[in-house]
Amino acid sequence: MTTSGGAAPGTAGTAAGGMTGVPGLAAGRLWAATRFPYLASGLFGAQVIAVHDIGTVAVDDSWRLHADPALTAQWTPAQLGSVLVHHVCHLLRAHAERAASAGVVPDTARLWVRCCDAEINDDLVPAGLELPGSPVLPAHLGAEPGRLAEQYFAAPRPPDVPSGNPEEPDGGRLDCGSGADGLRRPWDSGGPAGLPPWQARLLARQVAQDCLRHGREAGNVPAGLLRWAGDLLEPAVDWRKALAAELRRAVADAAGAVDYSYRRPSRRASVAGDVVLPALRRPVPDIAVVCDTSGSMSDDLLAMALAEVEGLLRAVGLARQLRVLACDTAVGPVRRVSSARQVELVGGGGTDMGAGIAAASSLRPRPAIAVVLTDGFTPWPDEPPRGMRVVVGLLGDDPPEAPDWARAVRVPDG
Amino acid sequence: MKAVGRRTAGAQQHDAAVAALGVAVAARVPVLLWGAPGTGKTSTIRAMAEKMGWPCETVIASIREPSDFAGLPVVVGDGVRFAPPGWARRLAEAGRGLLFLDELSTAPPAVQAALLRVVLERVVGDLALPADVAVVAAANPPEQAADGWDLSAPLANRLCHLAWEIDPGAVADGLAGGWAAPTVPALPDRWEAGIGLARGLVAAFLHVRPALACAPPADAASAGRGWPSPRTWDMAARLLAAVDAAGAGEETRSALVRGCVGEGAGVEFLAWLVEMDLPDPEAVLADPGSFVLPKRGDRAYAAVAAVAAVVAADPTPQRWVAGWQVLGQAAADAPDVAAVAARTLARCRPDGTPPPAEVKLFAPVLRDAGLLGG
Numbered sequence: 001m002t003t004s005g006g007a008a009p010g011t012a013g014t015a016a017g018g019m020t021g022v023p024g025l026a027a028g029r030l031w032a033a034t035r036f037p038y039l040a041s042g043l044f045g046a047q048v049i050a051v052h053d054i055g056t057v058a059v060d061d062s063w064r065l066h067a068d069p070a071l072t073a074q075w076t077p078a079q080l081g082s083v084l085v086h087h088v089c090h091l092l093r094a095h096a097e098r099a100a101s102a103g104v105v106p107d108t109a110r111l112w113v114r115c116c117d118a119e120i121n122d123d124l125v126p127a128g129l130e131l132p133g134s135p136v137l138p139a140h141l142g143a144e145p146g147r148l149a150e151q152y153f154a155a156p157r158p159p160d161v162p163s164g165n166p167e168e169p170d171g172g173r174l175d176c177g178s179g180a181d182g183l184r185r186p187w188d189s190g191g192p193a194g195l196p197p198w199q200a201r202l203l204a205r206q207v208a209q210d211c212l213r214h215g216r217e218a219g220n221v222p223a224g225l226l227r228w229a230g231d232l233l234e235p236a237v238d239w240r241k242a243l244a245a246e247l248r249r250a251v252a253d254a255a256g257a258v259d260y261s262y263r264r265p266s267r268r269a270s271v272a273g274d275v276v277l278p279a280l281r282r283p284v285p286d287i288a289v290v291c292d293t294s295g296s297m298s299d300d301l302l303a304m305a306l307a308e309v310e311g312l313l314r315a316v317g318l319a320r321q322l323r324v325l326a327c328d329t330a331v332g333p334v335r336r337v338s339s340a341r342q343v344e345l346v347g348g349g350g351t352d353m354g355a356g357i358a359a360a361s362s363l364r365p366r367p368a369i370a371v372v373l374t375d376g377f378t379p380w381p382d383e384p385p386r387g388m389r390v391v392v393g394l395l396g397d398d399p400p401e402a403p404d405w406a407r408a409v410r411v412p413d414g
Numbered sequence: 415m416k417a418v419g420r421r422t423a424g425a426q427q428h429d430a431a432v433a434a435l436g437v438a439v440a441a442r443v444p445v446l447l448w449g450a451p452g453t454g455k456t457s458t459i460r461a462m463a464e465k466m467g468w469p470c471e472t473v474i475a476s477i478r479e480p481s482d483f484a485g486l487p488v489v490v491g492d493g494v495r496f497a498p499p500g501w502a503r504r505l506a507e508a509g510r511g512l513l514f515l516d517e518l519s520t521a522p523p524a525v526q527a528a529l530l531r532v533v534l535e536r537v538v539g540d541l542a543l544p545a546d547v548a549v550v551a552a553a554n555p556p557e558q559a560a561d562g563w564d565l566s567a568p569l570a571n572r573l574c575h576l577a578w579e580i581d582p583g584a585v586a587d588g589l590a591g592g593w594a595a596p597t598v599p600a601l602p603d604r605w606e607a608g609i610g611l612a613r614g615l616v617a618a619f620l621h622v623r624p625a626l627a628c629a630p631p632a633d634a635a636s637a638g639r640g641w642p643s644p645r646t647w648d649m650a651a652r653l654l655a656a657v658d659a660a661g662a663g664e665e666t667r668s669a670l671v672r673g674c675v676g677e678g679a680g681v682e683f684l685a686w687l688v689e690m691d692l693p694d695p696e697a698v699l700a701d702p703g704s705f706v707l708p709k710r711g712d713r714a715y716a717a718v719a720a721v722a723a724v725v726a727a728d729p730t731p732q733r734w735v736a737g738w739q740v741l742g743q744a745a746a747d748a749p750d751v752a753a754v755a756a757r758t759l760a761r762c763r764p765d766g767t768p769p770p771a772e773v774k775l776f777a778p779v780l781r782d783a784g785l786l787g788g
Contacts, residue, residue, distance in 0.1 A: 037754075196426060196664060198665050
């Protein structure tokens with residue numbers, strides 16, 4: 001049941017004497033681990049292998065760094081340490097994996113790596129990274145700092161901004177390796193085994209926990225890294241997916257879509273002799289959407305959520321059963337709409353969603369599902385409405401809790 | 415471990431999913447493959463049955479009625495008998511085989527409910543299938559199948575969920591050289607003896623994190639995947655023992671554990687297992703000569719930093735000197751790893767304790783890094 005062992009020999013075991021043949025590695029790594037203590041696990045977890053005549057220090061997705069000793073010998077410990085930090089960030093931010101989803105091909109790989117470099121460098125260079133040459137920053141791509149590589153990559157580049165860094169001619173650029181763009185390099189196939197993917201994931205989580213802890217205690221972790229760590233440890237749930245699942249569940253439950261029931265005997269029972277067959281039932285549920293139109297609501301967010309609800313109901317073939325109520329402290333007229341664009345948001349002022357839910361349950365035919373879109377700053381009824389499932393979409397950042405009897409989905413801003 | 419580092423991470427994960435499928439079948443734990451339509455789930459499972467020479471009964475859940483799984487109610491005299499359908503009879507007669515439930519997520523909720531007993535207890539109507547029948551299922555994620563439902567939480571909790579993601583490289587290999595059928599490893603006769611040990615590990619972990627013993631998911635989307643419950647932890651323990659008995663890789667073990675108890679709880683358990691392998695810092699201080707530096711760099715760092723941290727928490731002269739002895743040993747193999755911890759120790763020197771000889775070991779590397787005097 002041991003999890004270490006022979007599968008992944010690391011740096012420490014082979015480090016005796018010549019430090020794997022990469023000059024200055026110990027000093028460079030020590031500089032990096034001292035300057036960026038929250039990345040120490042990652043820095044020591046990456047395995048450095050000396051590969052002659054490749055003219056670069058490159059990383060691959062199994063946490064191996066292939067370093068040309070002739071090149072690193074020219075660098076100061078701070079420069080080598082900075083390159084290590086930079087490459088560890090490529091791994092932590094899963095740039096190779098993201099390259100595949102961003103549709104990076106060999107022709108665009110160079111641009112992608114520059115975008116990744118900008119994502120890493122924009123807050124680590126101010127934090128004291130001393131990379132050799134001139135590092136790529138968002139400004140070189142004509143973009144605002146603090147974005148993701150995908151955003152830099154997709155952004156249209158104005159023609160007057162050269163795609164290359166003027167101070168750094170083509171030959172001066174170092175190849176970051178397959179860990180940045182996901183394209184295999186010749187040297188990736190040699191050398192000792194690296195970390196298998198699951199151990200790489202655990203190591204990244206460890207670094208993320210270190211970053212968050214260090215951020216709480218010492219407070220000098222760059223904001224970009226903190227955001228990365230937070231996203232990794234508590235991935236944000238896509239509200240569209242959550243809302244879709246809640247609605248599908250409500251519809252499936254109320255409608256049974258095509259579901260089997262022994263309530264009535266099957267029409268085929270007469271030919272089946274003694275076998276009791278169930279009948280198919282397909283009640284079509286009516287759906288009411290109660291929109292909070294009080295002053296505190298954001299129009300854009302409400303339109304987005306409403307469009308999402310409508311799209312989902314269209315997908316399950318129930319768009320025609322949709323009725324929309326606008327509600328603040330009083331309830332506006334009911335409209336049967338065929339598109340989210342037809343909804344006018346009247347109202348303003350205070351909020352009482354209890355009134356909206358009561359109005360929805362007094363509609364005839366009574367809706368089987370009520371979807372309440374609100375910012376949550378409202379009183380709620382103590383008891384669930386009878387015979388009606390309620391799905392609450394809580395719009396905006398940091399809304400208050402919805403009542404226990406309703407299924408809630410948070411729809412954050414942006 | 416074959417040719418690691420020569421394959422992409424995606425290909426390794428696919429290999430792990432294929433191996434995990436084999437181990438789960440060998441351990442007779444019901445397993446469910448989640449993947450987009452057309453990614454070869456069905457053909458892989460059929461090829462596996464053929465390779466083993468087992469009968470494979472494919473039942474497409476979405477076009478069946480609940481009575482196909484709960485048994486057809488037949489009125490006999492003064493009672494009702496639940497007659498099993500043909501596929502169940504054939505499996506029972508063969509005595510072993512693969513029951514393959516395809517399109518599980520497009521099965522209506524009532525059919526999913528009827529499947530509950532089939533999946534875990536292998537009971538169809540009034541017929542109990544033999545213990546040697548393995549249950550394998552396949553499903554499309556609801557967002558990829560237009561008419562899909564999310565799996566109900568009770569059904570999801572009876573299965574080990576494996577992500578079936580196809581790597582472009584694997585597709586190219588498969589088209590060129592044919593698809594490799596997964597091998598079901600032959601487990602040694604007494605492999606089930608290992609389950610006790612695995613259960614012990616799980617139990618020790620749940621003592622540390624009792625909240626993870628049973629944590630039904632709050633939202634509907636994640637209810638359709640693996641989530642921690644006593645049943646899934648038991649399944650995970652069984653699979654842990656089977657993985658060890660089959661000698662499968664660690665990636666496979668990771669996929670199976672996460673498949674049973676879900677991503678969050680699974681990753682925490684695996685991280686806890688890794689931590690268990692680190693030496694206990696207090697034991698190391700009591701006997702510095704026993705310290706063995708872990709091979710991997712990040713674990714070496716974790717072990718050495720833990721020793722420095724416990725010394726800093728209670729810096730008696732004796733502990734402080736013992737700490738330096740540990741670092742002195744570590745410095746021989748990994749001077750930079752030890753030097754980071756040395757800086758922690760240097761800051762907590764107990765009053766009146768002379769600096770030990772080991773301090774000199776770190777001077778060169780600290781000077782190179784420009785940190786001496788800093």
